Amino acid sequence: MRRRLIAVVTALAAGVAGLGLATLRATPAASAPLLQIGDAHAQYGPTIRGNRPVFILILGSDARPGTPLEGGLCDSIHILGINPKERRATLVGIPRDSYVPIATGGTNKINSALPQGGPPGMVETVENLTGVTFDYYMLTGFDGMKRIFEALGGLKIDVPYAFVGHEGTPFGEGRQTLSGAETLEYTRTRKSLSHGDFDRSMNQGRVMLAALSQFRAEWRRDPAALFRWIAVGSRNVSTDVPLQELLQLAFTSSRVRPKRITNLIATGGIDTAGGMSIVSLPSPHPVFQDVAEDGYVLPEDIPADAAPAG
Amino acid sequence: MGVGVVAVLIVGWLLLSGGDIPLVDDGPSGPSSFSFELAGNVRLSSTSQTPPAELAGAARNAGDGVKETMDELYFRAFLDTDSWGDYADAFALFDTQAAARAQADTEVLTLGSTAGETFDSVRPTSGELAISVLMDKDKPATAVAEVEFLADATRSDGGTTAIASSGSYYLRQVDGAWRVFAYDVDRDDTTAAAPSPTGSPS
Numbered sequence: 001m002r003r004r005l006i007a008v009v010t011a012l013a014a015g016v017a018g019l020g021l022a023t024l025r026a027t028p029a030a031s032a033p034l035l036q037i038g039d040a041h042a043q044y045g046p047t048i049r050g051n052r053p054v055f056i057l058i059l060g061s062d063a064r065p066g067t068p069l070e071g072g073l074c075d076s077i078h079i080l081g082i083n084p085k086e087r088r089a090t091l092v093g094i095p096r097d098s099y100v101p102i103a104t105g106g107t108n109k110i111n112s113a114l115p116q117g118g119p120p121g122m123v124e125t126v127e128n129l130t131g132v133t134f135d136y137y138m139l140t141g142f143d144g145m146k147r148i149f150e151a152l153g154g155l156k157i158d159v160p161y162a163f164v165g166h167e168g169t170p171f172g173e174g175r176q177t178l179s180g181a182e183t184l185e186y187t188r189t190r191k192s193l194s195h196g197d198f199d200r201s202m203n204q205g206r207v208m209l210a211a212l213s214q215f216r217a218e219w220r221r222d223p224a225a226l227f228r229w230i231a232v233g234s235r236n237v238s239t240d241v242p243l244q245e246l247l248q249l250a251f252t253s254s255r256v257r258p259k260r261i262t263n264l265i266a267t268g269g270i271d272t273a274g275g276m277s278i279v280s281l282p283s284p285h286p287v288f289q290d291v292a293e294d295g296y297v298l299p300e301d302i303p304a305d306a307a308p309a310g
Numbered sequence: 311m312g313v314g315v316v317a318v319l320i321v322g323w324l325l326l327s328g329g330d331i332p333l334v335d336d337g338p339s340g341p342s343s344f345s346f347e348l349a350g351n352v353r354l355s356s357t358s359q360t361p362p363a364e365l366a367g368a369a370r371n372a373g374d375g376v377k378e379t380m381d382e383l384y385f386r387a388f389l390d391t392d393s394w395g396d397y398a399d400a401f402a403l404f405d406t407q408a409a410a411r412a413q414a415d416t417e418v419l420t421l422g423s424t425a426g427e428t429f430d431s432v433r434p435t436s437g438e439l440a441i442s443v444l445m446d447k448d449k450p451a452t453a454v455a456e457v458e459f460l461a462d463a464t465r466s467d468g469g470t471t472a473i474a475s476s477g478s479y480y481l482r483q484v485d486g487a488w489r490v491f492a493y494d495v496d497r498d499d500t501t502a503a504a505p506s507p508t509g510s511p512s
Contacts, residue, residue, distance in 0.1 A: 038499045042415035044408055045480070045492040223454045223478035223494070224442035227355035231444060234357035243357070243446045244482075251492065 045251035048084045053295025054249075056080040056241075057123055057137040058091075060145065060187070060204070061114060069141045069238055074114035074122055076187065076204050079132055081295035082249075087256050088296040091208060092287055093201030093265035099278035100129050109278060114139075119238070129281070130288040136241045142184055144236035150180030151232040157186075157210035165189045183207060197279075198265050205263035213258045219250075226250055262297050264306040341432075344385040346377060346439035346457070353442040360448050369443045372450035372488075376441050376481055379403055379488040380455050387420040388461060388473065389432055394425035404490040405482070412490075418497050421463070421473070432463040432473065453488065455479045457495075469504035473497075 048054055058080055063072025077094040096111040103124035104117040113125035119137050127133060140148070149155045154177040162173045165185040178186060187207050193199035218225040230246060241249065266288060268281035287306055290297045352373035354362055386393045386400035393399055397420045401409045416423050421432065440456040461473040477495030481488045 038497065038501065040418045040497045041495070042412075042418035042497075043494045044411040044415070045494075046407055223456055223480075224353055224355070226480075227442055227444035227452070227454065231355035231357050234446075235359060243451055247452065247480075 045254070046248050047252040047255060048082070048248050051085055054082045054084065054252075055132050055134045055136075055295065056082075056249075057126055057134045058208070059114065059119070059122060059137060059139040061139060061141045063141050065143050069139050069144075070118045071115050072141065073111040075111055076201070077110065077122075077126065078201075078205060078208070079126070079130065079291060080208075081132070081291045082252060082256065083295035084252055084255075086294070086296065087260060088298075089253075089256050089261040090291050090296040091205040091261065091263045092291050092297070093198075093205055093263075094126065094129075095197050095201060095265065095268065095279040095281075097197060097277060097279045098129075098266075098268065098281050099271070099273050099276075100125065100281070103128060107273075109276065119240075130285070131292040132288065136239060136245075138237050138239040138241070140237045142188075145187065146180040146184045148180070148232055148236045149178070149183040151236075152214070152229070154179050155183045155207065155210055156214050157183075157206065159186075160206070163189065163192050166191060198267055201265045202263065205265075209258055209261060209263055212253060212261070216254055216258075219254060262299055262302060264297060264302050267303075267305045341385070341389045341434070343381070344389050344434060344437065345381050346384070346437040346459075348373075348377065349438050349440040349456075353440075354445065355442065356445040356448070357451075358445070358448055360445075365445050365448060368448070368450055369445065372443045372453055373441045375483075375488045376443075376453045376455050377439060379481060379490070380439055380457065380479065383479075383490070384434075384437065384457075384459055384475075388459070388475070389434060391426075391431075394421060394429070395423055405484055408489075408491050408493065412493070415495075418495055419493070428465060429471070430464045430466055432461050434459070434461045436460045450483070452480060452482045452491075455481060465501075465504065467504040469502050471499055471501040473499050 056079075058076075058078040059074050060076025061069040061072035062075045063069050073096070075096045077096060079092040079094070080089065081092070082089045094110060096109065098110040099107060100110050102108050102110075102113045102116060103121045104113070110125060110129070113122045117124070119139055123134050123137050156175065156177050158175045159171050159173055162171060164170050165182075166189045167185050169182055169185050171182075171186060187200070187204045189203070190196050190200040193203075215225070215229050218229070226247075230243070230250065234243075234246075264287065266281060266285050268279045268285075271278050271280040286303060287297060290301060352369050354365060354369040356362065356365055383400055383403045386403070387397060390399075397416060400420060401412050404412050412419055422428065436458070437460070438458045441453060442456075443450050443453045445451060456478045457476060459473075459475040463471040463473055465471060475495065475497055477493065479490045479495070480492035482491050483489070
């Protein structure tokens with residue numbers, strides 16, 4: 001699947017001149033005044049281009065510090081779809097309790113696919129469930145999440161509603177900067193939220209969107225911020241994205257405005273199986289079908305129950 | 311004896327003027343090379359847990375390579391009269407994909423496609439370069455060069471143009487040489503009109 005992305009990037013090279021990202025405003029030379037000022041701008045970066053969307057499976061393991069990430073249950077599961085041509089993207093959270101066929105065998109909660117089959121097993125399980133073919137995966141854990149935002153000086157985020165975290169931290173409504181530990185608590189809290197794991201999954205998406213906004217802002221101010229973010233991410237995230245393609249993803253993400261990224265969750269009915277509380281996803285799920293088609297879901301196409309307000 | 315006095319005077323002048331290294335090596339028809347001044351040490355980011363001190367030497371070496379490319383790029387793009395109007399030597403310092411785009415950005419990235427007809431000479435007045443290197447698997451993988459370049463150009467019509475180029479260039483190694491693969495560059499030139507041949511209008 002990596003070859004497909006390379007092909008997309010190669011296509012970018014061939015057609016890059018038409019991208020129209022550079023602007024040129026040169027003052028005409030005719031009728032020269034006493035002082036003539038010309039200003040112009042040129043910009044180019046190797047973005048992913050083409051009609052085909054790019055899909056990344058973003059995973060969070062609950063492995064305890066000092067234990068392998070692959071051994072933990074996967075309690076944060078997000079599909080990131082990017083449509084380079086439309087400059088749109090979508091994050092779809094999948095409830096960890098979704099009761100689905102596991103690629104390595106049997107039917108179970110989807111979060112068990114990681115310890116049973118590692119990242120490849122997790123990727124295959126989600127591919128079978130959603131119809132999405134992933135180009136890459138990214139996997140982190142509690143420690144990684146905390147260290148990332150400690151190293152980056154915290155996360156600037158707009159918290160949509162107040163709640164108390166599972167470790168007692170009060171999260172007020174509005175814009176604020178969370179420390180690494182607070183960011184971790186923000187993404188882990190479930191019981192004090194009105195829609196439980198659905199709301200937690202939305203909050204995890206909000207953290208990713210806030211991180212993207214912060215990355216864009218810092219990169220605009222400081223060209224070397226790109227390296228700082230890649231370095232911090234690489235030290236704390238396990239991934240199959242090679243560095244050069246990570247750079248292309250970064251340049252691509254810089255062209256997708258956060259307002260053109262939708263954040264939603266694939267909801268389902270609450271049920272029980274074998275004495276476990278589970279989420280029963282409709283099949284086929286309209287959100288999966290929509291995002292698999294072109295990499296994004298428009299805000300007006302988000303099902304009402306896929307974006308709980310609570 | 312006389313030579314020694316001159317040498318002392320030159321060293322003294324360099325010290326009093328801040329010790330700046332000359333930006334250009336002048337030849338008979340203008341500068342024959344160009345050298346940026348480095349703004350601080352090479353900044354280092356790493357994808358590994360290796361202590362930065364252990365990577366500093368490799369990062370410095372990478373910085374030297376990046377500076378060499380950027381020196382050459384600005385010499386070919388602005389100062390080398392033989393390159394004016396045909397910037398193949400400058401664009402050879404870009405990787406294949408970026409070079410294709412850079413051709414379309416000639417008016418921003420170089421002295422311009424009509425430089426040969428427009429200008430008689432150009433001299434750099436300052437050039438500052440800040441370099442950051444990203445180490446991957448403890449080897450230099452990519453770098454960004456932040457540039458501030460100023461030059462004074464004398465126009466064929468007798469006027470002058472203050473050339474100002476600033477921005478960032480991202481580089482990676484291609485066949486052992488550092489080549490530009492992305493850029494974000496501004497030009498902000500100021501042109502004074504030629505003196506009136508009839509003198510002051512008043």
